[in-house]
Amino acid sequence: MSKDILDLAGIGIGPFNLSVAALLDRHPDLNVGFFDSKPAFDWHPGMQLPGARLQTSCLKDLVTSADPCNPWSFLNYLVQKRRIYPFLSADMATISRREFADYLGWVASHLPNLYFRHEVQSVTFEDGLFQLFFRHRPEPVYSRNLCIGTGIRAHIPKACQALPENKRIHCINLRNRDRDFTGQHVAIIGGGQSGAEVMLGLLDGLWGKPASIRWLSRRSNFEPLDETPFTNLYFTPGYVNTFHNLPEQRRRELVHDQKLASDGISPDTLQALYQRLYEYPFEEPQRPMPDLLPGRTLHAVSEGSPMTLLTHNSLDDQFEEFQAEQLILCTGFDQELASCLAPLEQKLHRDTKGHPRMKHSFNLNWDGPDNRAIYAVNQGRFSHGVADSQLSLMSWRSAIIVNHLLGEAHYPVEEQGIPVQWSSQAVGSRVQEEAKGKILPHAIESI
Numbered sequence: 184m185s186k187d188i189l190d191l192a193g194i195g196i197g198p199f200n201l202s203v204a205a206l207l208d209r210h211p212d213l214n215v216g217f218f219d220s221k222p223a224f225d226w227h228p229g230m231q232l233p234g235a236r237l238q239t240s241c242l243k244d245l246v247t248s249a250d251p252c253n254p255w256s257f258l259n260y261l262v263q264k265r266r267i268y269p270f271l272s273a274d275m276a277t278i279s280r281r282e283f284a285d286y287l288g289w290v291a292s293h294l295p296n297l298y299f300r301h302e303v304q305s306v307t308f309e310d311g312l313f314q315l316f317f318r319h320r321p322e323p324v325y326s327r328n329l330c331i332g333t334g335i336r337a338h339i340p341k342a343c344q345a346l347p348e349n350k351r352i353h354c355i356n357l358r359n360r361d362r363d364f365t366g367q368h369v370a371i372i373g374g375g376q377s378g379a380e381v382m383l384g385l386l387d388g389l390w391g392k393p394a395s396i397r398w399l400s401r402r403s404n405f406e407p408l409d410e411t412p413f414t415n416l417y418f419t420p421g422y423v424n425t426f427h428n429l430p431e432q433r434r435r436e437l438v439h440d441q442k443l444a445s446d447g448i449s450p451d452t453l454q455a456l457y458q459r460l461y462e463y464p465f466e467e468p469q470r471p472m473p474d475l476l477p478g479r480t481l482h483a484v485s486e487g488s489p490m491t492l493l494t495h496n497s498l499d500d501q502f503e504e505f506q507a508e509q510l511i512l513c514t515g516f517d518q519e520l521a522s523c524l525a526p527l528e529q530k531l532h533r534d535t536k537g538h539p540r541m542k543h544s545f546n547l548n549w550d551g552p553d554n555r556a557i558y559a560v561n562q563g564r565f566s567h568g569v570a571d572s573q574l575s576l577m578s579w580r581s582a583i584i585v586n587h588l589l590g591e592a593h594y595p596v597e598e599q600g601i602p603v604q605w606s607s608q609a610v611g612s613r614v615q616e617e618a619k620g621k622i623l624p625h626a627i628e629s630i
């Protein structure tokens with residue numbers, strides 16, 4: 184790596200920062216470096232389960248929607264791997280997660296300026312420059328700007344935090360080691376896509392033959408991802424721009440309301456699971472039927488072997504107890520800025536719930552010079568909406584970041600689209616005032 188000062192230092196090389204790096208590859212005039220603690224690129228290896236598929240179109244790749252001629256597109260990967268004709272004949276709506284991981288790895292293996300085995304331990308800001316300190320590299324790296332792409336952290340529910348780690352495996356680590364749950368009473372906690380995939384894996388005997396399988400979900404049913412066209416508009420630039428301008432409280436409510444747009448179970452997975460359960464008594468006559476337990480909130484887990492799970496059923500308002508020897512947590516992720524940014528904490532602006540405040544160009548609000556930016560990818564669920572943690576707008580976001588870094592509108596980021604008008608049309612206070620006069624007093628309270 185050049186010893187010069189970088190224009191941009193990326194921390195973390197998951198798909199989101201890889202997308203920024205792929206666009207920047209077309210701008211060799213900029214001096215950039217991306218750093219990751221892993222020995223090589225690897226996309227969620229713990230959840231590369233057989234049969235798992237991407238929940239988004241393969242055109243929502245690292246670059247295409249921002250820069251379709253960029254060589255690091257999924258289509259070019261297929262051409263270079265001599266797989267384009269087999270792909271076209273396969274006529275698939277989605278590709279496998281393994282193929283997408285291979286595509287990402289292919290890009291990572293070709294891009295310059297990616298440095299693995301480089302765990303960033305801390306970042307300071309002095310004399311107008313960010314200074315990155317590493318665990319295994321003695322000399323720091325200096326940069327004018329940062330792009331934080333350190334991903335999100337496995338969420339461990341409070342009730343499970345005191346348990347020994349080998350008794351409560353988070354699904355993100357499931358395949359990182361050989362597991363064998365044969366003869367054990369296993370409980371899956373969490374009813375989203377990961378929970379469904381783990382359930383299928385257990386039914387298929389991926390980790391041996393458990394003595395019993397229970398699947399607990401707080402949601403009132405095993406609910407599908409909403410992939411219908413108008414819901415998909417939440418994953419478009421026009422909606423994200425509108426969302427970003429709303430007040431904090433309203434944004435928080437919308438993220439809650441739009442949960443199933445990003446967090447439900449793929450209809451294909453639900454279908455496969457249901458059919459697998461239907462046929463289970465004939466295919467596995469010696470094994471007990473699994474228990475599916477929706478509407479259950481986990482309140483406490485008592486240590487011991489087996490553990491006792493205390494849950495509350497929201498359907499009939501009753502408490503129940505279940506036994507388990509092994510918990511698999513499919514409990515999602517927490518969005519938190521990486522601990523290496525702790526030295527900058529006093530300079531960062533947070534909202535009332537502690538999330539970083541972020542400007543439209545995905546740069547954090549901070550007490551620093553205007554010509555120094557801290558961009559962050561996958562930290563903007565409450566500032567930019569549910570699309571932020573998904574692949575859908577990854578390349579659009581990268582284009583906005585690169586445009587901001589270049590100081591020019593190099594990539595087109597505005598869209599012409601469907602005539603849904605999210606915001607009220609620009610009306611003066613006259614309409615607001617007259618409306619109040621026309622509406623009955625009791626109705627005004629409900630506005």
Ligand SMILES: Cc1cc2nc3c(=O)[nH]c(=O)nc-3n(C[C@H](O)[C@H](O)[C@H](O)COP(=O)(O)OP(=O)(O)OC[C@H]3O[C@@H](n4cnc5c(N)ncnc54)[C@H](O)[C@@H]3O)c2cc1C
Nearest residue numbers: 195197198199219220230237238302303333334561573574
């Ligand atoms: C199993 C799974 C499947 C998913 N499937 C889809 C899908 O089909 N469609 C969709 O739209 N979204 C999907 N998502 C959501 C999202 O696209 C992925 O989570 C995506 O990997 C997020 O990318 P990222 O770059 O933010 O983080 P990550 O992929 O988590 O990468 C973060 C990187 O930062 C590195 N890092 C962290 N701290 C440091 C440090 N201090 N120093 C150096 N390196 C560091 C880590 O080693 C890691 O490589 C999925 C998520 C999961 C968990």
